[in-house]
Amino acid sequence: MSAEPFFISLQQKFTAQMVHLNTLDAAVGDGDHGSTMLRGLSKAVAAGDTRRAKAFMRASGGASGTLFGLLLIEIERHLDTGAALDSGLSAACTRICDLGEVKVGDKSMVDALAPAVEALTADNLSAAISAAAAGRDSTRALVARRGRSQYVEDGGKGHIDPGAVSVVIFLETLAETIASRAEARS
Amino acid sequence: MKKLFNTAETMVDDMLDGFVSAYPQVKRGVNDSRVIVRDSNVKSADDKVTLLIGNGSGHEPIAMGFVGQGILDANVVGDVFAAPSADLILDGIAEVSGAAGSILLISQHSGDMINGRGAVMMAQDEGINVIALPMYDDISAAPPERKKDRRGAAGTMFIYKILGAAAEQGRSQSELFALGESARDRIVTLAAAVSPGVSPLTGLPMFTLPDDEIFLGMGVHGEPGVGRVKVGPVSELVAEMIDKLLADRPIASGGRACVIINGMGGTTMMELLTIWTETRARLAKDCIRAIAPMIGSFVTTQEMGGFSISLIDPTDDMLALWCAPSDTPSFPKITQLEKALSS
Numbered sequence: 001m002s003a004e005p006f007f008i009s010l011q012q013k014f015t016a017q018m019v020h021l022n023t024l025d026a027a028v029g030d031g032d033h034g035s036t037m038l039r040g041l042s043k044a045v046a047a048g049d050t051r052r053a054k055a056f057m058r059a060s061g062g063a064s065g066t067l068f069g070l071l072l073i074e075i076e077r078h079l080d081t082g083a084a085l086d087s088g089l090s091a092a093c094t095r096i097c098d099l100g101e102v103k104v105g106d107k108s109m110v111d112a113l114a115p116a117v118e119a120l121t122a123d124n125l126s127a128a129i130s131a132a133a134a135g136r137d138s139t140r141a142l143v144a145r146r147g148r149s150q151y152v153e154d155g156g157k158g159h160i161d162p163g164a165v166s167v168v169i170f171l172e173t174l175a176e177t178i179a180s181r182a183e184a185r186s
Numbered sequence: 187m188k189k190l191f192n193t194a195e196t197m198v199d200d201m202l203d204g205f206v207s208a209y210p211q212v213k214r215g216v217n218d219s220r221v222i223v224r225d226s227n228v229k230s231a232d233d234k235v236t237l238l239i240g241n242g243s244g245h246e247p248i249a250m251g252f253v254g255q256g257i258l259d260a261n262v263v264g265d266v267f268a269a270p271s272a273d274l275i276l277d278g279i280a281e282v283s284g285a286a287g288s289i290l291l292i293s294q295h296s297g298d299m300i301n302g303r304g305a306v307m308m309a310q311d312e313g314i315n316v317i318a319l320p321m322y323d324d325i326s327a328a329p330p331e332r333k334k335d336r337r338g339a340a341g342t343m344f345i346y347k348i349l350g351a352a353a354e355q356g357r358s359q360s361e362l363f364a365l366g367e368s369a370r371d372r373i374v375t376l377a378a379a380v381s382p383g384v385s386p387l388t389g390l391p392m393f394t395l396p397d398d399e400i401f402l403g404m405g406v407h408g409e410p411g412v413g414r415v416k417v418g419p420v421s422e423l424v425a426e427m428i429d430k431l432l433a434d435r436p437i438a439s440g441g442r443a444c445v446i447i448n449g450m451g452g453t454t455m456m457e458l459l460t461i462w463t464e465t466r467a468r469l470a471k472d473c474i475r476a477i478a479p480m481i482g483s484f485v486t487t488q489e490m491g492g493f494s495i496s497l498i499d500p501t502d503d504m505l506a507l508w509c510a511p512s513d514t515p516s517f518p519k520i521t522q523l524e525k526a527l528s529s
Contacts, residue, residue: 054273061265063300066272070304095307099300 002049003079006177011041013169021162028107028149028156036060037068037166044072052076067096067109068166075174086120093117100146104135107142107149107156109163111135116171125175132171136164187384187391194387198243198265202250209515211254218277220270222250222261226513231259231284235353235362238262238278239291239346240270240302244386245406248485249346251516257350258514259288266387267407269297275305279316287315287359289366291345293338294322317359319366321345323375323496325434326403326411337405340448340485341375341496344508347517351510369504374431375446375496377411378423379404383451383490392487402427406450406487420457424464427495432472437499439473444508446496447479451486453493458482461493478509478522 014021014037021034040060047055053076057069074088093113102108104115112135119131143155150156191197199219206213206222215221239249240262250261262278264270270278279288292302299320306318322333323341349366357365379401382391393408395401400423403411412430415423437443447462449455458481466476485494500508509522 054276057273058271061268061271063269063297066301066304069272070307073308095304099303 001079001082001181003052003076004045004049005180006075006079006173007041007044007052009177010170010173011038011045013173014038014041014166017165017169021165024160024162024165027159028144028152028161030148033064033162033166036062036064040065040068050076050080063100064163067100068163070095070099071109071113071167071170075170079174079177085125086117089113089120090117102146105142106146107139107144107161108146109161109167111139111142111161112164112167116167125171125178129168129171129175132164132168136160136168139164187389189384189386189389191386197386198263201243201246202263205250205515211514212250215260215277215281217281218274220263220274221278221281222253222263223281224253224255224259227255229354231282231286231288233284233286234356235286235359236260236282236284236288237291237346237349237353237362238282238288239293240264240275240278240298240305241293242267242269244488245486247516248343251484252343252346252350252514254512254514254517256354256510256512256514257346257517267385269295269301272301272304272308275302276308276312279305279309279314280312283309283314283316285315287317289349289359289362290316290318291342291349291366292318292320293342294320295337298338315359317363319345319349319363319370321366321370323370323373324403324405324411325374325376325430327405327409330434337409339375339377339406339496340446340494341373341498343446343448343480343484344373344444344496344498344504345369347510347512347520348504348507350512351507354510365504368501369498372435372500372504373496373498374435375494376402376427376431377404377406377450377492377494378402378427379408379450379490379492380417381452381489381491382408383486383488386488392490400492404492406485406490408487420460421464421467424461424495425468428465428468431495431497432474435497435499437472437474437497441473441499442475442477443469443497444500444505445469445476445479446484446494447481448485448494448496449483450490450492450494451483452489452491453483455482458493461495465495475524477524478505478520480518480520482518484516 018034025033040056043059053072116132139161238260322336
């Protein structure tokens with residue numbers, strides 16, 4: 001199976017959300033999160049199977065390209081080969097925390113990803129999505145400790161983290177992709 | 187500022203076209219044109235550990251100029267002043283990896299560390315035997331008790347050369363890694379900037395500095411360091427820098443140090459040789475012999491004016507490896523020759 005429908009759908013969502021994500025990022029970073037993600041996703045859609053997350057990394061560039069790319073690699077592998085999603089996302093989360101030197105509570109993508117990994121059961125993404133959304137919303141009250149947002153006023157307190165928003169979109173899109181596959185089979 | 191480029195989009199590849207066509211020791215990678223690989227006297231990667239590094243471009247000749255026999259097997263070339271992406275570094279690792287294993291050297295800067303270590307994780311997932319060796323030597327970036335937070339600077343060239351020569355001898359991946367860590371512990375670097383480089387992307391100076399001031403400890407992209415000092419005689423500046431280097435990592439009286447005097451792009455050989463003279467004299471005051479120097483502009487930031495002094499207090503093994511022959515486009519011949527101070 002190909003991960004192409006997932007990346008097409010993700011690209012559509014980020015096209016719609018790009019300005020919103022850039023606006024969120026402008027409050028805590030350099031205001032390009034939506035554009036950067038969309039640039040990577042456009043290349044991922046154009047790339048061949050098994051090369052999509054890597055194409056995302058190359059095109060979005062920077063450290064965020066690598067960190068979100070490591071998450072997309074696991075999703076792509078699951079959709080391509082049926083590799084277990086729970087252990088894949090768990091490994092990606094561990095690596096993102098390690099490389100980015102972040103943990104839960106630092107106001108980052110990990111605040112959405114870590115609780116999602118915790119809540120994920122083999123075949124049920126909805127609990128993971130709810131946990132990710134709650135984690136995303138929790139970033140509003142948090143003060144950033146890593147990345148550019150640590151240098152903005154009050155560490156970005158009062159603003160939601162755009163990376164956490166993106167993680168929720170990834171998971172929602174993944175659930176939709178899996179559901180439409182099941183529908184096509186029945 | 188006038189710069190001689192075609193377009194921003196093609197400047198890196200235009201440079202690489204020139205590089206691989208000018209030097210017999212190198213070629214472009216088979217799977218990725220942004221990977222420069224060794225093309226002379228290549229040994230099987232099943233027998234020899236391969237060494238590679240990724241870095242942003244704009245700092246030439248480092249690191250592509252050190253690809254060849256006795257130093258690096260590959261260099262992964264990013265965009266101007268931008269760390270190469272993890273998948274690009276992965277392509278570089280895949281290009282040179284074999285049964286003997288590989289070591290990815292990483293000059294410690296945030297983007298290089300995240301992308302380099304991410305690439306190593308992805309390579310390991312694919313069954314490739316590769317490990318990462320972070321390199322750091324800039325004493326102005328963190329105090330000795332937080333050595334691991336320091337950034338990579340020109341002293342990392344000691345590690346390239348020492349590991350490269352040792353890999354050529356057929357030493358194992360674990361031996362090389364331990365040797366690299368041991369060398370890293372013995373290296374200190376401090377830089378002094380006098381004028382900014384101009385970004386080829388923006389055409390603008392990368393920082394500003396008054397005419398009568400020198401910035402001590404500034405990083406290669408203009409990152410802050412120790413602070414500003416007034417311009418005075420070069421002998422005083424060098425003495426102050428050596429004081430700081432020896433305070434950070436003392437070398438015993440009667441000892442020796444290999445020295446790198448690295449120009450940042452806009453400082454002349456005339457000045458660099460003067461700096462070497464002063465370095466040698468200041469070390470002699472503490473009865474430390476300055477030996478086997480490497481002098482020239484190797485880690486540059488366009489036409490940035492300034493230099494760095496790097497010292498390593500080498501073991502006999504490290505000294506022999508530092509002076510071992512190599513054949514790359516840009517690494518100079520290092521000789522162990524020790525001259526009396528009066529000559």
